[in-house]
Amino acid sequence: MKNRKLSLLATLLVAALVLAACPQPTPVVETVRETVIVTQVVTETEEVVVTPTPAPPVQGGVWVEGSSADATILNPILASDSASFDVLGWFFPSLLGQDPFSGAIVPTEMAHSWDVSEDGLIWTFHLQDGVMWSDGEQVTADDFKFTYDAIASDLVETPRKANLDNIESIEVLDPLTIQVTYGEVKCDALNNLGLGWLPSHLYAEDYSDVMDSPLNEEPAVSAGPFIFNEWIRDDNSTVLRNDTYWKGAPNMDGWIYKIVPDPGARLAQLQTGELDLIGVQPEQLTTVQLDANLNLHKYKDDGYSYIGLNQANPANPQAGQDEDGNLVEQDPHPILSDLAVRQAIAHALDYDAIISKVYLGQGYQIASNVLPAVGWAHDPSLQPYAFDTDMASQILDDAGWTDSDGDGVRECNGCATAEAGATLTIRLQTNAGNTTREDLGALVQDQLNGIGFDIQFEAIEFGTLVGELLGQTFDMVIIGWTGLGTDPNDDSFWHSKFDTPGSGFNFVSYQNARIDELLEQAVSVPGCATDDRAPFYHEIQKIIHDDIPYVFVTGSVGNVGYSKKFNGTNPGPWSFYHNVETWSLAE
Amino acid sequence: MTVAQADSSTLTSLAAEPQLRRKPRTYWSMALQSLRRDPVTLVAIGFLVIMALLSLLAPVIAGGIGIGPNDTNPDNAFQQPYLGPYIQWRTGLDPIRAPLMLGKSGGVPHWLGTDQLGRDQFVRLLYGGRVSLGIAFAATVLILILGVTVGTVAGFFGGVVDDLIMWFINTFVSIPGIYLLIIVTAMFKPNPVTLTIFLGLFGWFGTARLIRGNVFKVRALDFVLAAHSVGTRNARIMLQHVIPNSMPIIIVNAAIDIGVLILVESALSFLGLGIQPPTSTWGNMLNRANNFLFLRDPETEAYVALHLLVGPGLLITMTVLALYLIGDGLRDALDPMMKNIR
Numbered sequence: 061m062k063n064r065k066l067s068l069l070a071t072l073l074v075a076a077l078v079l080a081a082c083p084q085p086t087p088v089v090e091t092v093r094e095t096v097i098v099t100q101v102v103t104e105t106e107e108v109v110v111t112p113t114p115a116p117p118v119q120g121g122v123w124v125e126g127s128s129a130d131a132t133i134l135n136p137i138l139a140s141d142s143a144s145f146d147v148l149g150w151f152f153p154s155l156l157g158q159d160p161f162s163g164a165i166v167p168t169e170m171a172h173s174w175d176v177s178e179d180g181l182i183w184t185f186h187l188q189d190g191v192m193w194s195d196g197e198q199v200t201a202d203d204f205k206f207t208y209d210a211i212a213s214d215l216v217e218t219p220r221k222a223n224l225d226n227i228e229s230i231e232v233l234d235p236l237t238i239q240v241t242y243g244e245v246k247c248d249a250l251n252n253l254g255l256g257w258l259p260s261h262l263y264a265e266d267y268s269d270v271m272d273s274p275l276n277e278e279p280a281v282s283a284g285p286f287i288f289n290e291w292i293r294d295d296n297s298t299v300l301r302n303d304t305y306w307k308g309a310p311n312m313d314g315w316i317y318k319i320v321p322d323p324g325a326r327l328a329q330l331q332t333g334e335l336d337l338i339g340v341q342p343e344q345l346t347t348v349q350l351d352a353n354l355n356l357h358k359y360k361d362d363g364y365s366y367i368g369l370n371q372a373n374p375a376n377p378q379a380g381q382d383e384d385g386n387l388v389e390q391d392p393h394p395i396l397s398d399l400a401v402r403q404a405i406a407h408a409l410d411y412d413a414i415i416s417k418v419y420l421g422q423g424y425q426i427a428s429n430v431l432p433a434v435g436w437a438h439d440p441s442l443q444p445y446a447f448d449t450d451m452a453s454q455i456l457d458d459a460g461w462t463d464s465d466g467d468g469v470r471e472c473n474g475c476a477t478a479e480a481g482a483t484l485t486i487r488l489q490t491n492a493g494n495t496t497r498e499d500l501g502a503l504v505q506d507q508l509n510g511i512g513f514d515i516q517f518e519a520i521e522f523g524t525l526v527g528e529l530l531g532q533t534f535d536m537v538i539i540g541w542t543g544l545g546t547d548p549n550d551d552s553f554w555h556s557k558f559d560t561p562g563s564g565f566n567f568v569s570y571q572n573a574r575i576d577e578l579l580e581q582a583v584s585v586p587g588c589a590t591d592d593r594a595p596f597y598h599e600i601q602k603i604i605h606d607d608i609p610y611v612f613v614t615g616s617v618g619n620v621g622y623s624k625k626f627n628g629t630n631p632g633p634w635s636f637y638h639n640v641e642t643w644s645l646a647e
Numbered sequence: 648m649t650v651a652q653a654d655s656s657t658l659t660s661l662a663a664e665p666q667l668r669r670k671p672r673t674y675w676s677m678a679l680q681s682l683r684r685d686p687v688t689l690v691a692i693g694f695l696v697i698m699a700l701l702s703l704l705a706p707v708i709a710g711g712i713g714i715g716p717n718d719t720n721p722d723n724a725f726q727q728p729y730l731g732p733y734i735q736w737r738t739g740l741d742p743i744r745a746p747l748m749l750g751k752s753g754g755v756p757h758w759l760g761t762d763q764l765g766r767d768q769f770v771r772l773l774y775g776g777r778v779s780l781g782i783a784f785a786a787t788v789l790i791l792i793l794g795v796t797v798g799t800v801a802g803f804f805g806g807v808v809d810d811l812i813m814w815f816i817n818t819f820v821s822i823p824g825i826y827l828l829i830i831v832t833a834m835f836k837p838n839p840v841t842l843t844i845f846l847g848l849f850g851w852f853g854t855a856r857l858i859r860g861n862v863f864k865v866r867a868l869d870f871v872l873a874a875h876s877v878g879t880r881n882a883r884i885m886l887q888h889v890i891p892n893s894m895p896i897i898i899v900n901a902a903i904d905i906g907v908l909i910l911v912e913s914a915l916s917f918l919g920l921g922i923q924p925p926t927s928t929w930g931n932m933l934n935r936a937n938n939f940l941f942l943r944d945p946e947t948e949a950y951v952a953l954h955l956l957v958g959p960g961l962l963i964t965m966t967v968l969a970l971y972l973i974g975d976g977l978r979d980a981l982d983p984m985m986k987n988i989r
Contacts, residue, residue, distance in 0.1 A: 346943045413721030417763055420942070492923050495935055502925040503764050506719040519923040521833055 117311045117644030121626065124316040126326045126335035130294050131317070135276040136256030137211050140219045147297045147317050151282040152256025153199050155185060155238070160632030162435030163362075163546030164590045165250055170199065170257075171238075180245040180586025187236040191306045193281040197261050200235040206260035213267040223252035247588035248549035257283075285310050285641050294319055311644040312626070330354065330621055337636070340619040342422050348621040359633040360433045361618040363542035364426055365419075365497075366610040367488075367504065369396045369405070370535055372569035377532035380559025380571055387556055390569050395486055396535060398477040400459030402608040406445040407452040408511050409504060415614050418499045423614030428601035430548045431615055433633045436590040437548035437597040442605055444612070453511050456484075463512050470512035485514040489528065490538035492519035497538045500613065504538070532561045532569060542616065546634060548597050551579040554604065570609040575600060681980040688976025691969040698966060702776035709770045714755050716774040717925050720765030723752050725942075725951040728760040728768075760954040762932075763939060772958050775927040780966070782843050782928075783908040787901050789847025794854025795897060799885055801855065802862025809859070816852045824849050825914065832920040839922060842915075846908055854900055858893055865892045895981035899974050906970035913963055932959040 131144040136152045139145060157168030167173055171185040191199040208230050211220050226249055228241045240253065259281050263269060279288045285307070286299035297317040303309045318335060320326045327344050329335040331351055340348050340356065348356050372378065373391040382388050395401055415423040426432075427442040456462070460474035461484055469485070472478040488505060490497040498519050505517040515536075520528075528534045544550065552558045554575050558566040582596035604610070620636065622629065628643040629636075672680075682688060701708070709715060729748055733756065736745035749756060759768040801812040831845050865871060866889060874884050890897075909929075915921035916930030917937075924931060936959065939952035 343938070343941045346941075346945055346948070349945065350948065410721060417721040417724045417765075492920075495938055498924040499764055499935075502717060502766075503719050503721065505925065506717060506764075517925060518836075520836055524836075 117627075117642075118647060119311050119313075119644075121312045121645035122314050122316060123312060123626065123640075123643075124318055124334065124336045126318055126320045126329060126338040128319075128321050128323070128326070130319045131291070131297060133276050134279050134288070134291070135258070135270070135273075137207060137216070137218050137220050137258065138271070138276065143317075147291075147299070148256065148279065150284045150286040150299050150315070151279045151288060152258070153191060153203070153283040154254050154256050155204060156250070156254045158254070158546060158634055159435075160635035160638040163433060163634050164436045165254075165546075165588075170204075176587040178586065180584070180588070181242045183240045183242070184233070185238045185240070187238065188306065189236055191283055192304055193259050193261075193283050194287050194302055194304060195281045197259070197281075198235075199257065199283050201232040201238045202235065203257040203260045204238055205230055205232050206263070207255065207258045210258065210263075210267045210270050211255075213270070215267050216270050220255065223255065225249070225252075227252075245584040245586055245588070247583045247585060247593060248547040250588055251545070251547060259283075286315055289314065305641060308641050310641040312640075315640075327621075330623070333623065333625075336623040336625065338621055340621040342420050342619070344621075345422075345619060348619075353624060355622050355624055355629070357620040357622065357631045357636070359618050359620075359631070360424065360431065361542075361616045361633065362431060362433050362544040362546075363540060363616040364431060365423070365500075365538070365540035365613045365616065367405070367613060368529075368534075368537045368539060368568045368610055369393075369402055369608065370532065370537075370568050371397055371571070371609060372532065374533045374535060377561035378569075379561060380556030380564075380566065380569065385557070387571060387573065390571060392477060393535070394478045394482065395484065398459060398475060399608070400455050400476075401461065401484070402611075403445075404452040404455045404459075404461075404511065405508060405513075406608055406611050407448050407455065408508055408513075409445075409611065409613070410447045410507060411444065411613070412447065414500060414503060418496060418503060419614055422617045422619070424617065426612045426615040428605040428612065429550055429553070429610070430597050430601050431544065434546060434548045437594055439598040439601045442601055449507075449511055456512065461512070468509075468512065469514040483514055484512060485516065487535040488515050488517045488538065489525060489534055489536070490519050491522040491525045493522070494519075501538055529567045530562055530564070532567050534567075538613075540616070548593075549579070549583050551583070554600075554609070555579050568609045570607070572603065572607065575603055578603075678980040682976060685976050685979065687972055688980075691972040691976070694965065694969045695973065698776060698962075698969075699780060701773055702780050705770070705773035705777055708773060709767075712755060712758075712767065712770060714767045714770055716766065716771045716927055718766060720752070720761070723757075723761055723765040724763050725939075725955075726752060726757050726761040726765070727951075728758060728954050729756045730758050733758075759958050762935070762955055763952070768955060768958055771927040771932060772929070772962060775929045775932055775959065776962065778839055778922055778926060778928045779909055779912055779930065779963075782839055782846065782912055782922075783905045785843045786846035786850060786908050787904045789843065790851045790854055790904055791897060791901055793847065794851035795858055795890065795893070797851070798855035798858025799862050799889055799893070802859035803866055803881065803885055803889060805863075812855075813859075816855060819849075820852050825911075828911070828915060829918070829920055832915060837915070837920065837922055839926075842912070842922060846911060850904065850908065854897075854904070857896055857900060861893045861896050862889055865889050868892075895978070898981065899978045902970050902974035902977060906967040906974070909963060909967055909970075929959040929963050933963065936960075 125146070127143055127146065129141070129143045131139070131147045132141055133139050133144055134148040134151075136145075136148055139148060153170050155169060155171050157166045158164070159166045170187050170191065172188050174183055174185045176183055187201060193199060208224065208227075210216050211218055212224055226243045226246055228243050231239045231241075233239050258270070259275075262275060262280060263273060277291065282288060282302050283306070285302055285305045287302045289298040289300045291297045296319060298314060299316075300314040301310050301312065320329060320335070323341055323344070326335060326338045327340070327347060330338050331347075331354070333353070345356070348354050370393050371390065373393050376391040378388055378390055380388060380390070411425045415421065415425065425444040427444040428439070430438045432438045432440065456470060459476065460472060461470040462473050463470045464473055465471070469483050471484070472480055472482045474480070488501055490501050492498070501517045501519065505515040508515045525537070525539075529537060529539070541553075552565040554566060554570050554572070556566065556571050556576055558564040559569050559571065578596050578600050582593050582600070585592045585596075618633070620631065622631075622636075625646055626643040627646045628639065630639055632638065705716075726748065729745065729752075732741060732745040732748055735741035752761070755767070757767050757769065759772065762768055762771070797812060797816075801809045827849050828845060832842070835841050871884060871888055874888060912921055912928065913930030913933060916928055917934045921930050922928045924935070933956065936952060936955035939955060941950070942952045943949065944951050
């Protein structure tokens, strides 16, 4: 017993040393803040995920993932739902890999390296040699070209046609070299080359059978860690170990995708061991945490909640640019165009209380628009606005918003943007039925009214709210973005060309020539190297943080509960299974 | 036969007996007397009166406690009801917990605890009662006005008028009411006034049918015929003879309607289509509490939000039950036939 402990300790130490020596992507982990009262210094400690790898790994075992929805089609260019990709993701090789922790594009899949021409338009990808389909054929550049030509074909109906936008040509230079020529440099479009490749030797050359091939239901070959075995619709899909997987055959025998529609039943089956992995709902968290057989993977997701502050007069919505692309000066919002008011709002909210009470701990404070899940572009040095009502009141006093008649509501007495005597009355809206946002609204109303605002909060029907948002007739709105993806480009929220009343997502009418310029430069860096793009996003985050077109409330959090029966799991926000071939059954 | 033949002096002495000397009894005094012998109905009426008074006095009570319905205090969210610890403190069973809780809430006693934002549950229930009860009572008045008028006209005139009205009513009744309400509340932002109007406009069909049936019966009675025969005008007959004779049905129906409307308002709020937060109603408080049903304290593993469910749930149940009991008791009291059977 003692010996085992010692050897485990030794393994851990060795593994920790090895891990410390290798350059590793920094895992996004929970930062623990503890205040040391004696010194009044806040220390931040960071957990390092240590994965002990006992040798030799135990073979066998099956991993069962529970899902609410079933796959619809197992063809990488026809599928559009996440359940389909959960299953088909095992079989098809892809050009570009994605860092499981930062979301950056990395050469871990078929392309082991690439060259980019001086002007950034011609990309030459060099492919891994010796990658085989499970029937013995080699995976080559022809499979890639076949896949993208199929998307372009008139015989194929697919939502992926947009992946070809801006691509002028795809050429196979030799079986292991692909050359892609772009019309212009758009770095956020690089992900479009990441689709799974079809096995071209099994499809008709003219793409005529892509839509209705039996392979779409039963993929015969695989170049990934698992091979398709069986798919019983609305019940389960099973896949088996691929002994010829080029990164090394997995230790486990197979993987099952089991459909369990009811969230309560999923949790129960996770606890009994029938399932090994489920997405956990916030109210189920405690149950998972209290279960000694389960791990909880809490990760920072690609969405956030915010309070949008309309910079322009809601009575007079205007487009941000005229037809020639020149900036159109906006009719400013009588209150919210005053930076002091926006700063006061940002300082008046008790973010810790909001996250712990309204979001039940399922969130984290963010400083600006690029999330930590996109690790390479996120600027961790930027500090979120601190909760400080005294400072907020002081800012309002200094800016000429004071309560001269003593009714508890401030008026404009020498303020910059409103008429003298106008009260600090602002509408705050959110969509009815979203109880979290309704609670947030009630809290924001009470906290802002506490420093002299007169907030008129109402929850309205979602369609009506979207109408007011896109129509730009609101003052303040509580809403959020989800599914922002791995690329930090979010120009549709800030660029003045997307300030188009009725349709554009820059509905807060944010207008900043420098931001427009930075957003454009950040996606047109030749080569699109993350190191070259990051400085642009750091500056963008700084400016957005200082200008406060949004009050950033919280970043969203995802929760996954999983069993401890395999060693080696190391989930990241962008992938749970990225190292599945190294997992092995715990003894 | 012996009674009839008793001599007059015996009769006079009998009449002098206080138990046997009766005032002439009117219909309403008989009903009142019947009610007095019905403790269940009396308790129900008492409960309803207390609820109505508490709701009406909500601002005064809230002022006395020192907290408004929308005053948040996130640091003190999900505080358990102060009532229990207070009693334990006054009886000396637990001298520590109550002062601790009071310290945490800044001196404000949260008698029924606080919700997820640290708002006082008791004060919110009182304010919620204003809205829930207010809407139900006001909509019932609207229902009675519409239902009694239309029902009386249909029943009194009969023929084509009745056919048209019944056709209209039957068409509307065949559409599920909750659908209609969902549609209109989606189109118009629900606030207490619009919701009252909608509930009234979509709620009078049953009442009208009920009244119409009764009017059919009444208009064939001899005194109505007599009134007709002396040339009394229709409007006068309706107001003086027909409607007063439908009064028992109207009153009983009203009591039940209020109960139903409280439930409908709760159901709409539960669907997120009723009065929107931050205004509290019993229905939307219950709806919000539902999300926290399984919320547990990670340290003690105790469920922390059950008190949020119990308050509005119990008030809705008890108020609606009270109204049904009142309706039932009134039917007994107001129905002359039922009294004879007793």
